[in-house]
Amino acid sequence: MGGSFDSSILDNVETWFFTLLLxxxxxxxxFFITFLVLHKIRKIEKPEAFFIASPGGLLEMVLGAExxxxxxxxxxxxxxxRIFLTVFTIPSLILISFPGSxxxxxxxxxxxxxLINLIILFVIVYLGIFIGRIIKLPGPRLFGPLMLSAIVSxxxxxxxxxxxxxxxxxxxxxxxxxxxxxxxxxxxIAGKYIGHSVSVVITLIISLLPFILIVKxxxxxxxxxxxxxFAPGGVNEMGLLAFLLNIxxxxxxxxxxxxxxxxxxxxxxxxKFLYPKFKLMVKQRNNI
Numbered sequence: 001m002g003g004s005f006d007s008s009i010l011d012n013v014e015t016w017f018f019t020l021l022l023x024x025x026x027x028x029x030x031f032f033i034t035f036l037v038l039h040k041i042r043k044i045e046k047p048e049a050f051f052i053a054s055p056g057g058l059l060e061m062v063l064g065a066e067x068x069x070x071x072x073x074x075x076x077x078x079x080x081x082r083i084f085l086t087v088f089t090i091p092s093l094i095l096i097s098f099p100g101s102x103x104x105x106x107x108x109x110x111x112x113x114x115l116i117n118l119i120i121l122f123v124i125v126y127l128g129i130f131i132g133r134i135i136k137l138p139g140p141r142l143f144g145p146l147m148l149s150a151i152v153s154x155x156x157x158x159x160x161x162x163x164x165x166x167x168x169x170x171x172x173x174x175x176x177x178x179x180x181x182x183x184x185x186x187x188x189i190a191g192k193y194i195g196h197s198v199s200v201v202i203t204l205i206i207s208l209l210p211f212i213l214i215v216k217x218x219x220x221x222x223x224x225x226x227x228x229x230f231a232p233g234g235v236n237e238m239g240l241l242a243f244l245l246n247i248x249x250x251x252x253x254x255x256x257x258x259x260x261x262x263x264x265x266x267x268x269x270x271x272k273f274l275y276p277k278f279k280l281m282v283k284q285r286n287n288i
Contacts, residue, residue, distance in 0.1 A: 002124075002145065002146040002147065002148065002149025002150040002151075002152075002153060002160075002253075015219050015220075015221065016251070016254065018215075018218055018219065019215050019219060019221065019226070019229070019255065020254075020255065020258050022211050022214060022215055023211075023229075023230060023255055023258060023259060023262070024258075024262050025211070026207070026208065026211045026230060027055055027056075027259060027262045027263065027266070028262075028266060029207060030055050030203070030204050030207040030208065030232075031053055031054055031055060031266065032053075033203055033207050034052075034053035034055070034200055034203045034204055034207070035049050035050055035053035037053075037199055037200075037203045038052055038053055038196065038199065038200070041199070042195070042196055042199055044196065045070075045281070045285065046278070046281060047065070047068050047069075047070040047278040047281055047282055048065065048070050048071050048074055048075060050270070050274065050278070051064055051065045051068075051070060051072075051075045052074075052075055052078050052079065052196065052200065053200065054079075054263055054266075054267075055204050055232040055259065055263070056232065056234070056235075056256075056259050056260050056263045057260055057263040057264065057267065058076065058079040058080065058083070058234065060263065060264060060267055061075055061076075061079060061267075062075055062076040062079070064267055064270070064271070064275075067271075067275065068275055068278040068279050068282060069278075069279060069282040069283070069286075070278065070282055074193065077185065077193050078193050078196050078197050078200065081193060081194055081197035082197045082200050082201055082232060082233075083233050083234045083237055085197055085198065085201045086201055086231055086232055086233035086237075086238075087233055087234075087237045087238070087241060089201070090227070090228065090231050090233065090238075090241065091241070091245065093205075093227070094224045094227055094228065094245075094247075097223070097227070098222070098223050098224045098227070101222070101223075101224035101245075101247065102224070102245040102246060102247060114161070117160065117161055120158065120160065121160075121166070124145050124148050124149050124152070124160075125145045127145075127148060128140075128144035128145030128146070128147065128148040128149070129141055129144045129145060130144070131144050131147075131148060132144025132145075132147070142235065142236055143257070146239075146253070150250075167240070167243065167244065170240060171240065171244075200232075201232065204232040205231075205232070208227070208230050208231070208232075211230060212226050212227055212230065215230075221248070221251065222247070222248070224247050225242075225247050225248040225251055225252060228241065228242050228245075228247055228248075228252045229248075229251055229252045229254075229255035229256065230255065230259075233256075234256075235253070235256040235257060235259075235260055238252060238253075238256050239252060239253040239256060
């Protein structure tokens, strides 16, 4: 994903500043509306509803739920279903809303791997993870290599060109990881969680529509790229999707990284002002 960045990103800093500012406004707005839907309509208790309502930050929300004594397993599974539903539905929604945004074509593995590119890939991966851990990046296994490969690409140190086989392998690993987390879940509970997740995804997407319109009015960025950049999916999943659909991957990835940063800031404020209340609610609930 980092290889999709190039030096042209420096020419779009001014435009991206406004879209990132709107994203910073969208996140707390969508967070609050989704929380209300989950608590008032889906009848989920406030502590769980808060951590489920977040438009991102699966790991951070699970850890937050654990700290407050809330049902962290429910929070984690609903977030994973949210990501799955988003990745599964977004391409179709983009084609329905913005016809011609991309073409659906079969992608087949090509085994003519370039040895030099493959060696550089492994160097970037391991060096990126090492640097990510040294500077304490969140998710160093993703953000370390992504940051390093983006720097290499932006400053034109080397043009990274990966075979589609590597991308397909990345999809298989990502999909298998999410699927394996549903081990031991009953169909009854799964159906209930899917209902919550559908409500989350619908609410987040509806909350997104006015922001897409505003971004479109102030910039020349395609609506499909805006939709993908603001969509409530995971950073690596949405970045991989943007790369595969060839819809401005650098723009999409940058906005999803920023989205995660804003979510972490909100969580930091919640830790100070909301966590004590959530802990009390959970304690009272457990004593009943």
